[in-house]
Amino acid sequence: LPKKTQRTSSAVWTVHFGYDNNARPSLDRLASVLDDTNADVIGLLETDTAKPFFGNNDLTSYLGEKLHMFIDFGVAQHIGKRGSRSIRGTLLYMAPEILSSHPYDNRVDLWSMGIILYECLFGRSPFVFSSADELVEEIKSNIPIEIPNDTRISSECRNLLEGLLQRDPNRRISFQDFFRHPFIFIDLSFQIIRADDLFQRSITYEQRGDIKKALDYRVRALDEYVAIIKVDEDHDRKRMLRMKVKEGLAAAEILKKRISQMNLNSASASTTVSSSTENLDLKNNKELFQAYQHCLNGNQLMNIARFSQACEEYQIGLTVMLRAARTETDPVKSKILHDVISFYLNKAEICKDKNEAQQLDIDIEKIKEDTALDNTMLNESNFITERQQRASSHQNCCLQ
Structure with missing residues (x-):
C-alpha cells in the first residue's frame, strides 16, 4: 500500500463504482433501518457491521429483513434530546462533531450514511491519510468534502451526497428531508x-x-x-x-x-395565589432553595421569550417542591408550599402554551419561506419559458 491511503471496507468493492443505481437499493435498506429507529438512536451506522452490508449484494439478499436486527450489533446508543458527548464507533465514519468533543445528536448517522455512499460510488474514502491522527484531522477540517465530477452520477445523487457530507450538522440535510429526497423517495x-x-x-x-x-x-x-x-x-x-x-x-x-x-x-x-416563601426557611433547606431558584430562573427566561428553557427550569423546580410537599409535616409550611407549587404550576402551564405557540410560529414561517422560494423558482421558470417562446416566435418570423 502507498504511504497515503484512502481506506475503504473490502466488502464495498463489490459495487460497480460510478453507477448510483447500484448503490440505491442498499442505501434504501439503510434508510429503512434509520427510519425504524425514529431518529432516536445514535451511532447506528458507525458500527463495523453496518459497512460490509452496504454494497454486498449476497449478504443483503441473504439477510433480507434480518438486516434490521443485525446491523447494530449492540454498539448503537439511545439518546434523549440533550444529545451526547461520548466517543464510540468506527473512526472513519465518525462525524466531525464527535471528534471535536462538541455535543452531538442523531444527525451523526446522516454523516456516516454520506461516507458509506461516497465509498460505494467512488470506491474510496473521501479522506487521504496515513495514520489515525491524520484521519482525525482530515475529518475535523473545515475544508468542504470534494465530490468527483463523475458524469455517471445523477444530479439527485450528487445533491444528496452534498447534503449528507456537510461538516456543520446545522447545514447537514435533516432526517425529514433525507427520507423525502428524490434519490431515496420516488x-x-x-x-x-x-x-x-x-x-x-x-x-x-x-x-x-x-x-x-x-x-x-x-x-x-x-x-x-x-x-x-x-x-x-x-x-x-x-x-x-x-x-x-x-x-x-x-x-x-x-x-x-x-x-x-x-x-x-x-x-x-386563572386563580391568583401567593408565591411568597417567607415562612419556608429556605436558608436551612438547600434543596428547596435551589428548587425555588429554578422557578425564578423560569420566570426570567419566560420574560425574554425563551420558553423551552423556561419550561425545563419550572419542571426541575416543581419536581423537587412536590417531593418536599409530600414529606412536610408542619401545616403552615405545607400550606405555603402548596400555594407556591400551585402558582408555578400555573406559570409552567402558561409557559408550555407559549412554547408550543412559538414552535408553531417557527414552523409556519419555515413553510412560508419554502413557499416563497417555490414561487420565486416558479416565476423564474415561467420567465425562461416565455423567453424561449419569444425566441422561437422570432425565429419563425425570420424564416417566413
Whole structure:
C-alpha cells in the first residue's frame, strides 16, 4: 500500500463504482433501518457491521429483513434530546462533531450514511491519510468534502451526497428531508395520502373545538405538502398543492389568533395565589432553595421569550417542591408550599402554551419561506419559458 491511503471496507468493492443505481437499493435498506429507529438512536451506522452490508449484494439478499436486527450489533446508543458527548464507533465514519468533543445528536448517522455512499460510488474514502491522527484531522477540517465530477452520477445523487457530507450538522440535510429526497423517495403517492390524512385530522379537531390540535395537524400537513411540491414533477398536482398550501396558511393564521385569544382569557381567569416563601426557611433547606431558584430562573427566561428553557427550569423546580410537599409535616409550611407549587404550576402551564405557540410560529414561517422560494423558482421558470417562446416566435418570423 502507498504511504497515503484512502481506506475503504473490502466488502464495498463489490459495487460497480460510478453507477448510483447500484448503490440505491442498499442505501434504501439503510434508510429503512434509520427510519425504524425514529431518529432516536445514535451511532447506528458507525458500527463495523453496518459497512460490509452496504454494497454486498449476497449478504443483503441473504439477510433480507434480518438486516434490521443485525446491523447494530449492540454498539448503537439511545439518546434523549440533550444529545451526547461520548466517543464510540468506527473512526472513519465518525462525524466531525464527535471528534471535536462538541455535543452531538442523531444527525451523526446522516454523516456516516454520506461516507458509506461516497465509498460505494467512488470506491474510496473521501479522506487521504496515513495514520489515525491524520484521519482525525482530515475529518475535523473545515475544508468542504470534494465530490468527483463523475458524469455517471445523477444530479439527485450528487445533491444528496452534498447534503449528507456537510461538516456543520446545522447545514447537514435533516432526517425529514433525507427520507423525502428524490434519490431515496420516488413514489409520492404514500406521502400525499399521509399529508391528506393530517389535513383531514386538522379539520376534525377544529370541528370538535380542539383548536390547538387542529393547528398542529394543519402545520404538519402543510409541511408535507411543501415537501411534495419540492420534488413532484406533476405540474397539475403541484398547482393544486400550491393552492392548498396558500389556503392552509391563511387558515393556520386564523387558528393562531383563536389560540392567542383563548390563552389570554385563560391567563386572566386563572386563580391568583401567593408565591411568597417567607415562612419556608429556605436558608436551612438547600434543596428547596435551589428548587425555588429554578422557578425564578423560569420566570426570567419566560420574560425574554425563551420558553423551552423556561419550561425545563419550572419542571426541575416543581419536581423537587412536590417531593418536599409530600414529606412536610408542619401545616403552615405545607400550606405555603402548596400555594407556591400551585402558582408555578400555573406559570409552567402558561409557559408550555407559549412554547408550543412559538414552535408553531417557527414552523409556519419555515413553510412560508419554502413557499416563497417555490414561487420565486416558479416565476423564474415561467420567465425562461416565455423567453424561449419569444425566441422561437422570432425565429419563425425570420424564416417566413
